[in-house]
Each structure stands twice: as structure tokens, then as C-alpha cells.
Amino acid sequence: MAAETGTARFVDEYQRERLRRLARAIRHNTKAVVGLGIILGLVVLAVASPMLISEEAANQMNVQDRFASPSAEHPFGTDNFGRDMLSRTLLGVRISLYVGLVSVAIASAVGVPLGGLAGYAGGAVDDAVMRTMDVLMSFPPILVAMTITAVIGPTLNNAILALGLVYIPYFARVTRSEAISVSQEEFVEAAQALGERDSYVLFREVLPNAAAPIIVQASISISFAILAAAGLSFLGLGAQPPTPSWGLMLQQAKQYLTQAPWMAIFPGLGIAVTVLGFNLFGDGIRDVLDPDASTEFGVTDE
Amino acid sequence: MSSHSTPPTDGELGSSAAADGDDHLLTVHGLETVFRTEEGTVTAVDDVDLHLDQGEIVGLVGESGAGKSATAESILRLIESPGEIAGGTVEYDGRDVLEMDESRLREFRGTDAGMVFQDPTGTLNPTMTVGRQVAEAVRSTDPSLSGAEVRERSVAIMERVGIPNAGSRYDEYPHQFSGGQKQRIVFGIAIASEPDLLVADEPTTALDVTIQAQILDLLVELRDEFGMSVLFITHDLGVVREVCDRVLVMYAGSVVESGAVESMFAEPRHPYTKGLLASNPGLDAEAVEGQGGAPDRLRVIEGSMPDLTGAFSGCKYADRCPGATEDCRRAHPGLERVDLDGTDREVACYRHEAIDDIEYTYDHEPRTLSWRAEDERAGASAEATPGVPDAGGGRAGDDPVLSATGLKKHFETGNLLDDLLGRGETVRAVDGIDLGIDAGETLGLVGESGCGKSTAARAILQLHEPTDGTVVYQGREITGSTKAELREIRRDLQVVFQNPQSSLNPRRTVGQIVRRPMKLHGLADADERRERARELITEVGLDERHLDRRPGDLSGGQQQRVAVARALAVNPEVIVLDEPVSGLDVSIQAQILNLLSDLQEDLGLSYLFISHNLSVIEHICDRVAVMYLGELVERGTTAEVFDPPFNPYTEALLSAIPGRVETEDRIVLEGDVPDPSNVPSGCRFHPRCPHKIGDVCETEKPAVHDPGDGHGIKCHLLREEYRDRVDWEEI
Structure with missing residues (x-):
């Protein structure tokens, strides 16, 4: 709030104390620490890898070196075009994170307000929104995403958009149930009694207090989205060759599984580690933010 | 009453108590329970001595955080991590409970001791029929019984605790019973083994006053019939007086006074006991009489319970005690025996001889909020505020400020499908009530829970749209106003809710909470708002440093003060107080009631005061309306x-x-x-x-x-x- 800048100094001091407490609670949670460690490592790789390896170099075919098994020169081996798997796997980190973050950003940007509206308004609005979401959810996500990309064209960004749309109902559901319980709180009624507009109550009173499960949902959805994007690429509906996307790399490896298993192992490991990182972090954060868990942060703040 | 209390200096342990030949069923000596938290070690039970005689009901009374429940749980060894029993003995029938092995402990809990907790809904398993839950307790007492015998005994127990048609209700689930009946069943489970010791932890706190009376009657009956000893934990002095033979008053983990109930009410010797009695609006104890403070104010204990982390130097009560001297800061006093008119009394106070000189007083400087005076001047002049004229602004005669006529609020249960099939039911929460609040007066709305009090208030405030009837504020009908009109009217009609933890947004600072209403209604610019927030927060008895805190860091009483400050921020005429003190401890309750009286006097506010607590209503209200099942059954001064x-x-x-x-x-x-x-x-x-x-x-x-x-x-x-x-x- 712009008007509150005068007390910003105090608020900051106070915020810092709260963040310190949150940080301590997270530190005490092994799952969150390991998950966060993995995520941070991946972020560093995503930032650093394009500086060290150029994408052109990674896409450079070298037919003499095809199917080279892991060695000092090519620690992860080479693929059927003789491209270095290490560079390609490392560049894949960036694509995976991009896919995960952007699709979840799209899903939450639409799903959270919709779910909040449904939960806060209730009644017919709730029914209308949630039944629509139910219809969307009744199809397997990957099938819907495939249909969408098949219609709008198979590119990486379209795959991201499709995944974003597919995950909207999950965010709407989580947000709605939390918004319902927050709306029961008396501070929401107090705000209404003060004459606050509904939009203010929804966005400033209800949703900020519904954040915890949404954060958890987001971090777990990122891993699902990465997995699904890999699946789409694998089916040829996501990133197109020669993009170093893990899903695409797996698809190519499929034909040579016995001949050059490293082509499948390293991108697969990449996916597994990334998914594990976000899942662990999501799980850990849930424990930390859960008001029923007897962590200090949960007790004092939720 | 036994003439043998446990002298703390004796250091007696083990069998010596039995050798004394007294009839103590339970003797607790030097009990100490600590909770290890990140902030440090909290000594929740600090060297507590107590004893229960056969067939005696002993009250353990004190405010929340006094260590009552921790004491009871320690006695049954129910303390869980991070809590830990650090020392002392709990001797039951010659054996130390704290030394028992697991199987013996199970036997002790199963057959010798029973427990009843505050919330019957949480105690009963919702997925199991009540009959099976009672039968489980019966079977664990006597595994040799056949199935039919178990059922027979279970039904007998349910009948004994006052469940009508127990036989046919045996197979019903807990949700099919009312709160009072559930608590009766919990009592049934507790007495199934015919225990000698019953620990009742606030068994009536969650119940209505009428249901509470039923349950208390049941408790006394059961005691008479089975000859149990009862350790009765409560924060309610009235309940103690009703059922207990002896009472121990706890404060911050220590017993500060103990003795026979009536003598304690007549002549408290510890200043804390005296203060508790004085803060309680409902008790006509002799100790409450006397001078000091305005007649319509309660004499209050200032402040709140100290933080129990770390070691104390001096009497734990010294900070709140009006009679504390330098001596009191030296060390916490031990319990000292005093003989009062032939009854035993133990009191932990250096100055108990001088108790008559320790008086709780309450002073308040009448003042008003600076801008309120300005607004009134402005309101009197020609400048018409878009809202409604403020107090004194030419209101006609003695019409009520706010009145409701024929107000109804019905809820339809069921969804669209039920409507089509004609299955929905109409809940007549409020069914035609007439109310009027005059300027500067307090109207009380009282009734049991579920009678529609809160719904009525919300319908008056237009938070729920009334089904029928009109609400008139200062001569203007507000039912059916547009949203924009309502927003203006809301400035003048404010509300304070029961539960301050829930009524303040946990993510805002107190300052933001108090400033927001002024910003919303455009009452002042940013600097002015900050200035007013400081004034408001002082007016409600907090200070400026609280403005930067968040609600989670404040105590319940402080939170309720913030809620009052928020309501005052828009300069209202009428404040609806929905059970504003029900969730608070009695000393804090007295502080808030006094605050409300002061504000009314200083600012000329009108209150609609909703409560189920008749003592509070009687204390604070000018006029009362009694509500039953959506209707008013009586109203008057x-x-x-x-x-x-x-x-x-x-x-x-x-x-x-x-x-x-x-x-x-x-x-x-x-x-x-x-x-x-x-x-x-x-x-x-x-x-x-x-x-x-x-x-x-x-x-x-x-x-x-x-x-x-x-x-x-x-x-x-x-x-x-x-x-x-x-x-x-x-x-």
C-alpha cells in the first residue's frame, strides 16, 4: 500500500523477523532443504549452461562420433548424430524449467482468481465455475494438451500454453476450497461491514490468506508440467528438433535403447531429478505452512 | 475437609502419606512440568502440591495459561512432547503414577481414573456409534462380559447419564446428538469403569448456560452415587462455587491460594483471587463490594499473565498486583497455611495479612478523539456529509438511532435440485423481531446459542439481506439500499466480533488494520491517518509500538482492543458487539467491558451488545431483549x-x-x-x-x-x- 511507506522501515524490520522464522522452519525440514538445494542447483545450471555451451555447438552434428559411449571427451556419450549428450542435457535444464514455470504461471494466473471467486461468491457463481472446471478435469490432462497442441500447432510455446490451460482446474480447486474456509473468517465479514468492495475483499483479504496451499500446488504442478512437456515432446507435439529438450532426446533414444542406452539415461535422469526437486520442495513447504503441523511458523502465522 | 494437607517443608515421599492415616485418594507433591520450546523452557506447572479426598470435588481455577490443564494431564501422565514432567510425585492409592510401568499405567487410566474434556465433539469418534464407544469402555473394565451383557450395561450407563430412549439411540452416531447429550455420553464413558478419580477439564465451557446447569447437576449426582473424587478444571468462578467443595487458584503455573469454596469467596486472601472475584460481573461475592472506581466499572487486574519462559525472580503476580512491594520482588512466596474461622487456607502471598488494604481500582480520564469533536462541529454546520449527520445533528426527538421492525431472516437449505423436488427446508433463524436502540444506550440481545442473535445482528447490518422487515437508521430506511448507499451507511454502523484471532487479517499490521477503514472512506490523508491511528490505539489502551505488530503477536485481549480501534476508526454512531468478550479470560473480559463503557461515555456511542452471558449483559446494558428461537420473548430495561x-x-x-x-x-x-x-x-x-x-x-x-x-x-x-x-x- 502506497500510503504505508512512512512505516516501511518498521515493517521491513518486522518482515525480516518473519522471514527469518520462515527460513528457520524450512531449514528444519529436510525435504524442503533437499528440494530447494536441487532446485537452486538446476537454476544455476540453467543460467550458467548457455554461457559455457552455445546451442549451435550442441546442435552441431558430427557423424563420425555417433553413438560414442561415455568417455573423458564425452562424459555422457554422444547421440545418433554424434552430438555431445552432456551439453544437450545441460541445455535441457533451461528448457525444462522454462516449461514448468511458465505453464504453472499461466495456470495459476487464471485458476487462482477463478477459484477464489467461486469460493468467495459461492452459490450460482461457484456452481458455474466449478462445473466447468469439472468438465475440464474429466479428461486426462495429457490428452487435452495433445489435442490443443495438435490443433494450434506443435511448438514448445504452444505446448506450454496447452499445459497451462490443462492445469487451470487444479489451481481453481485448491484455491476455491481454501477461499471458502478463509471466507468464513470474521475478518472477511469485518471488511464487508466496513463497506469494502467485493473485489478488494477477494484479492486483498481472502487470497493472500489462501496462499499456502496454492504455493504447494504450484511447486508440485511444476514437476507435473515438466513431465507432461517431456511427454508431449516425446510424442512430437512439443519442442521440435533440434531443440535440446529432454523429452525430444528420449524420443530419439527410443530407437537405439540397446545400442546406446546413455542417450536415454541422462535426459531421463534430468527429468527425474528435476521432478524430485520440485516434489520434495512442495512436500516440505506443505509441512512448513500447514497450520496443523506443529512447526513454529505454522503455529504463529497461519 | 481433611485436616491433613501436605506440608511443603516435610519432604515426605512414598508411603509416609499413607502412614499418616489420612484419606487422601490422590496426593500430588512438588509436581513440575516443563515445555521445551524454541524460545526456551516454559515451566507450565511449577512445584504444585495438591490432594484429593474421597468423594470430594476440588476445583482448579485460573485464567488460560495458568497451567490447569497441564497439571491435570501430568497427573494422568498424558503430557506429550515437547512437554515433560520434570519432577515431583503423584501418589494414587499408595502408588506413584509417575513411576508406573506401561501396563500398570494403562490399568490406572482404564479403571481408576476417568477423564472428561472440554469439547465432546472432539472426544467422541464420529465414525463409531455412541453405543459402541460406551461399550468399548465397559468391555475394557470387565473383559469377561458377554456381548449382550456389555450392551445391557452400556444402555444402563447411557440412561444413567440422562440420554432418553437410550436403548434405541444406542446405534446412533455422535452427530445425531446435541452438544449437551454428547457431553453426557462422554461422562458415561468416563464413569463406565466406576473410577475413583474423575478429571474434568472445562467440561461445560463449550455449552450453553442452560445446558451447563444440566451437566453440572449430572456431575454432582454421579459424584454422590459413585463416591468419586473429581478434579474439576475451569476458568469460571461461578461454576466453581456451584459444584466444588474446595478450590485451588492457579496463576502462572503455581497454586497461589487454596481452601474451602465459600470461605474463599467470602474472604479471599490472595490478591489474585480477590482480583478475579472483582472482575467477574456475575458474582455477588462479598469481596466484590466496597469502594473504588466508578460504580458501573469493574475493578480490573491490569496487564496479563507473564511470559513463563526462563526463571522468575520474585512473586509471579507482583507485576499485576496493586499491593506489591519491594519485598515481593525477591522470591516467589511459598504456600503458607492460615487458619480462617476454623477452615484451612493456604495462600502464597507475603502480604496476605494486609489483603483488605489491597484494592483494585479503575480510573479513566474522560476524553474524546480529537477529530471527533471537529467532525461534530463540521456536522452541525451546513456542510452536509454524504453519509448521515453525526450525533446531535438535529435528530428528531427521541426516535431510536437504529431500529428494526418485523425483521426476518430465513435460510433455505438444500440446493437447486432440492428446490425442484420440494425437499428444501426453511430455517427461520430470525422470525420477526422489533428492536430499537436509542442514542448513547446499550441494548443487550441475549439468548442461548442457536437462537438467532448473531443472524439478527448481521441482518440489521445488512451483512445478510433480511428476508422481510425494515431497518431504519436515523430516520432513513436502509433495507434495500444500493451498494453505494450502504457503503456510506457502514461508516456509522460498525461491528466487533467474538473471536479477535479470526476478525483481524493475520497478514496485516495493526497499523494497516486501523488505517484501512479511514482510507476506504476517505476520512483523512495519509499523515492524518497515521496520526489518528496513534490516537486510536492509545484510546483503546495499547501503545504506538503495537501499530507495527501483526495480530498473531498480540494476546487475545490486545487483539480485541485492536478490533475495537478498527471499529472506532470511521467514527461510527452505533457499534454492534457480537459476543465481544466471550472468548476472553475474566480479567481481560473486565478490561474490555470497562473500555467499552469508557468509550461509550466519552464518544456517545450506542451499542447493540450480543451475548449469551447474562451476567455481562446485566452489567453493561441499559435495556435488554431476550431472544428464543428467532423471536423476542421479552424486552425492557x-x-x-x-x-x-x-x-x-x-x-x-x-x-x-x-x-x-x-x-x-x-x-x-x-x-x-x-x-x-x-x-x-x-x-x-x-x-x-x-x-x-x-x-x-x-x-x-x-x-x-x-x-x-x-x-x-x-x-x-x-x-x-x-x-x-x-x-x-x-x-
Whole structure:
């Protein structure tokens, strides 16, 4: 709030104390620490890898070196075009994170307000929104995403958009149930009694207090989205060759599984580690933010 | 009463107590329980000595955080991590509970001791029929019983604790029982093994006053029948007076005074006990009389319970004690035995001899909020505020500030499908009530839970759109106003809720919470808002550093003060107080009640005060409206309604207040408040009415008798008849 800048100094001091407490609670949670460690490592790789390896170099075919098994020169081996798997796997980190973050950003940007509206308004609005979401959810996500990309064209960004749309109902559901319980709180009624507009109550009173499960949902959805994007690429509906996307790399490896298993192992490991990182972090954060868990942060703040 | 109490200096352990030949069933000596938290070690139970004799009900009383429950749980060894029993002995029937091995401990908990907790809904397993839950307890006591015998005994127990048609209700689930009945079943489970010791932890706190009276009666009956000893934990001094033989007052983990109940009420020797009694508006104890403070203010204990982390130097109560001296800061005093008129008393105070000189006082400098005066001047001038004129701004005669006529609020249950099939039910939460609040007065709205008090308030405030009826504020009808008009009116009608933890957004600072209403209604610019927030927060008895805190860092009383400050921020005329003190400890409750009285006096506010607590209503309200099942059954000035009560329901409510002196002609209402979707015919109160005349009550709706002085009674018994009847009975 712009008007509150005068007390910003105090608020900051106070915020810092709260963040310190949150940080301590997270530190005490092994799952969150390991998950966060993995995520941070991946972020560093995503930032650093394009500086060290150029994408052109990674896409450079070298037919003499095809199917080279892991060695000092090519620690992860080479693929059927003789491209270095290490560079390609490392560049894949960036694509995976991009896919995960952007699709979840799209899903939450639409799903959270919709779910909040449904939960806060209730009644017919709730029914209308949630039944629509139910219809969307009744199809397997990957099938819907495939249909969408098949219609709008198979590119990486379209795959991201499709995944974003597919995950909207999950965010709407989580947000709605939390918004319902927050709306029961008396501070929401107090705000209404003060004459606050509904939009203010929804966005400033209800949703900020519904954040915890949404954060958890987001971090777990990122891993699902990465997995699904890999699946789409694998089916040829996501990133197109020669993009170093893990899903695409797996698809190519499929034909040579016995001949050059490293082509499948390293991108697969990449996916597994990334998914594990976000899942662990999501799980850990849930424990930390859960008001029923007897962590200090949960007790004092939720 | 036993003449043997445990002398703390003796250091007696083990069998020596039994060798004394006393009849202590339970002797607790030097019990110490600590909780290890990140902030440090909290000594929740600090060197507590207590004993229970056969067949005795001993009260353990104190405010929240005093260590009452921790003491009880330590006695049954139910303390869980991060708690830990650090020392002491709990001797039960010659054996130390703290030394028992697992199997012996299970046997002790299973057959020797029973426990009843505050919330019956949480105690009973919702997925199991109540019959099976009782049967489980029966079987664990005597595994040799056959299935049919177990059932027979379980039904007998359910009947014993007052479940009608126990046989047929055996197979029902907990949600099919009312709160009072659930608590009866919990009592049934606890007594299934015919224990010698019953620990009851706030067993009536979650219940209505009428239901509480039933449960307390049951407890005393069970004690008489089974000869159990009961350790009764409560924060309510009235309840203690009602059922207990002896009482121990706990403060910050230590017992500060113990003795026989009546003598303690008549002559408290510890300043904390005296303060608790004085803060309690409902108790007509002798200790409460005396001078000091304005007549309509309670004498309060300032401050709140100290932080129990780390070591203490000095008396734990010294900071709040009006009689503390330098000596009190040296060390916490031990319990000292005093003989008072032949009854034993133990008190932990250096200055207990001088208790008569330790007086709680309450002073308040009358003042007003700076801008309020300005606004009033501005309001009186020609400048018309878009809202409604402020107090004194030419209101016609003595019309009420806020009035409701024929107000109804019905809820339809069920969804669209049920509507089509005609299955939905109408819940008549508020069914035609008339209320009027005059300027500067407090109107009390009282009734059992589920009678529609809160719904009525929300309908008046237009938070729920009323089904029917009109609400008039300062001569202007506000029912059916547009959203924009309502927003203006909301400035003048504010509300304070019951639960301050929930009524303040946990993610805002207090400053943001208090400034927001002013910003919303454009009452001042940013600097002015900050200035006003400081003034408001001081006015409600907090200080400026609280502005940067978040609600989670404040105590319940402080949070409620913030909620009051938020309501005041828009300069309202009427504040609806929905159970504003129900969730608070008695000393904090007294502080808030005084604050509300002060604010009313200083600022000329009108209050609609909703409460189920008649003592509080009687203390603070000018006029009272009694509500039952969505209707008003009586209204008038507080004196007219309460002294003496004319409507049978009012009479029953009043007589259910625990701790009043005259208990002989108590009326204990049977049953619960009926379902508002299916109201009884005729007079809605007739199924429970102790003075039902006959068929007329069942068939005809009673009209309101109003002899013209504004005192309306809704009952077939006319006022005169009622008085006659009472007189007749007295002769």
C-alpha cells in the first residue's frame, strides 16, 4: 500500500523477523532443504549452461562420433548424430524449467482468481465455475494438451500454453476450497461491514490468506508440467528438433535403447531429478505452512 | 475437609502419606512440568502440591495459561512432547503414577481414573456409534462380559447419564446428538469403569448456560452415587462455587491460594483471587463490594499473565498486583497455611495479612478523539456529509438511532435440485423481531446459542439481506439500499466480533488494520491517518509500538482492543458487539467491558451488545431483549427484565447462571433449543417451559403484553398473574 511507506522501515524490520522464522522452519525440514538445494542447483545450471555451451555447438552434428559411449571427451556419450549428450542435457535444464514455470504461471494466473471467486461468491457463481472446471478435469490432462497442441500447432510455446490451460482446474480447486474456509473468517465479514468492495475483499483479504496451499500446488504442478512437456515432446507435439529438450532426446533414444542406452539415461535422469526437486520442495513447504503441523511458523502465522 | 494437607517443608515421599492415616485418594507433591520450546523452557506447572479426598470435588481455577490443564494431564501422565514432567510425585492409592510401568499405567487410566474434556465433539469418534464407544469402555473394565451383557450395561450407563430412549439411540452416531447429550455420553464413558478419580477439564465451557446447569447437576449426582473424587478444571468462578467443595487458584503455573469454596469467596486472601472475584460481573461475592472506581466499572487486574519462559525472580503476580512491594520482588512466596474461622487456607502471598488494604481500582480520564469533536462541529454546520449527520445533528426527538421492525431472516437449505423436488427446508433463524436502540444506550440481545442473535445482528447490518422487515437508521430506511448507499451507511454502523484471532487479517499490521477503514472512506490523508491511528490505539489502551505488530503477536485481549480501534476508526454512531468478550479470560473480559463503557461515555456511542452471558449483559446494558428461537420473548430495561424476571424463559436463563447465591429454587431447563427449521407450534418455548399453563401454550402464539412502559413480555401468563403465581408459591 502506497500510503504505508512512512512505516516501511518498521515493517521491513518486522518482515525480516518473519522471514527469518520462515527460513528457520524450512531449514528444519529436510525435504524442503533437499528440494530447494536441487532446485537452486538446476537454476544455476540453467543460467550458467548457455554461457559455457552455445546451442549451435550442441546442435552441431558430427557423424563420425555417433553413438560414442561415455568417455573423458564425452562424459555422457554422444547421440545418433554424434552430438555431445552432456551439453544437450545441460541445455535441457533451461528448457525444462522454462516449461514448468511458465505453464504453472499461466495456470495459476487464471485458476487462482477463478477459484477464489467461486469460493468467495459461492452459490450460482461457484456452481458455474466449478462445473466447468469439472468438465475440464474429466479428461486426462495429457490428452487435452495433445489435442490443443495438435490443433494450434506443435511448438514448445504452444505446448506450454496447452499445459497451462490443462492445469487451470487444479489451481481453481485448491484455491476455491481454501477461499471458502478463509471466507468464513470474521475478518472477511469485518471488511464487508466496513463497506469494502467485493473485489478488494477477494484479492486483498481472502487470497493472500489462501496462499499456502496454492504455493504447494504450484511447486508440485511444476514437476507435473515438466513431465507432461517431456511427454508431449516425446510424442512430437512439443519442442521440435533440434531443440535440446529432454523429452525430444528420449524420443530419439527410443530407437537405439540397446545400442546406446546413455542417450536415454541422462535426459531421463534430468527429468527425474528435476521432478524430485520440485516434489520434495512442495512436500516440505506443505509441512512448513500447514497450520496443523506443529512447526513454529505454522503455529504463529497461519 | 481433611485436616491433613501436605506440608511443603516435610519432604515426605512414598508411603509416609499413607502412614499418616489420612484419606487422601490422590496426593500430588512438588509436581513440575516443563515445555521445551524454541524460545526456551516454559515451566507450565511449577512445584504444585495438591490432594484429593474421597468423594470430594476440588476445583482448579485460573485464567488460560495458568497451567490447569497441564497439571491435570501430568497427573494422568498424558503430557506429550515437547512437554515433560520434570519432577515431583503423584501418589494414587499408595502408588506413584509417575513411576508406573506401561501396563500398570494403562490399568490406572482404564479403571481408576476417568477423564472428561472440554469439547465432546472432539472426544467422541464420529465414525463409531455412541453405543459402541460406551461399550468399548465397559468391555475394557470387565473383559469377561458377554456381548449382550456389555450392551445391557452400556444402555444402563447411557440412561444413567440422562440420554432418553437410550436403548434405541444406542446405534446412533455422535452427530445425531446435541452438544449437551454428547457431553453426557462422554461422562458415561468416563464413569463406565466406576473410577475413583474423575478429571474434568472445562467440561461445560463449550455449552450453553442452560445446558451447563444440566451437566453440572449430572456431575454432582454421579459424584454422590459413585463416591468419586473429581478434579474439576475451569476458568469460571461461578461454576466453581456451584459444584466444588474446595478450590485451588492457579496463576502462572503455581497454586497461589487454596481452601474451602465459600470461605474463599467470602474472604479471599490472595490478591489474585480477590482480583478475579472483582472482575467477574456475575458474582455477588462479598469481596466484590466496597469502594473504588466508578460504580458501573469493574475493578480490573491490569496487564496479563507473564511470559513463563526462563526463571522468575520474585512473586509471579507482583507485576499485576496493586499491593506489591519491594519485598515481593525477591522470591516467589511459598504456600503458607492460615487458619480462617476454623477452615484451612493456604495462600502464597507475603502480604496476605494486609489483603483488605489491597484494592483494585479503575480510573479513566474522560476524553474524546480529537477529530471527533471537529467532525461534530463540521456536522452541525451546513456542510452536509454524504453519509448521515453525526450525533446531535438535529435528530428528531427521541426516535431510536437504529431500529428494526418485523425483521426476518430465513435460510433455505438444500440446493437447486432440492428446490425442484420440494425437499428444501426453511430455517427461520430470525422470525420477526422489533428492536430499537436509542442514542448513547446499550441494548443487550441475549439468548442461548442457536437462537438467532448473531443472524439478527448481521441482518440489521445488512451483512445478510433480511428476508422481510425494515431497518431504519436515523430516520432513513436502509433495507434495500444500493451498494453505494450502504457503503456510506457502514461508516456509522460498525461491528466487533467474538473471536479477535479470526476478525483481524493475520497478514496485516495493526497499523494497516486501523488505517484501512479511514482510507476506504476517505476520512483523512495519509499523515492524518497515521496520526489518528496513534490516537486510536492509545484510546483503546495499547501503545504506538503495537501499530507495527501483526495480530498473531498480540494476546487475545490486545487483539480485541485492536478490533475495537478498527471499529472506532470511521467514527461510527452505533457499534454492534457480537459476543465481544466471550472468548476472553475474566480479567481481560473486565478490561474490555470497562473500555467499552469508557468509550461509550466519552464518544456517545450506542451499542447493540450480543451475548449469551447474562451476567455481562446485566452489567453493561441499559435495556435488554431476550431472544428464543428467532423471536423476542421479552424486552425492557435491564432492571425490569431481570429483577425479577417475568418471562419463564428469562427466569430459567437467569437461574442457570452458576455461582449465584440462591440456588434452591433453580430451574434447570430440560432439553435443547429446538431446530429452527421446525419450530414448535403456539408458544415456541412450550416444550421446555417450566410454567406451562396448558393447551393454550401449545396452540396459540402468545401476544406481547406491554403495559405502556416499553417492557414487553411475550407469554400467556400475564405479568400480574406471573407475579401472583410467584407470590403464591412463596407463601
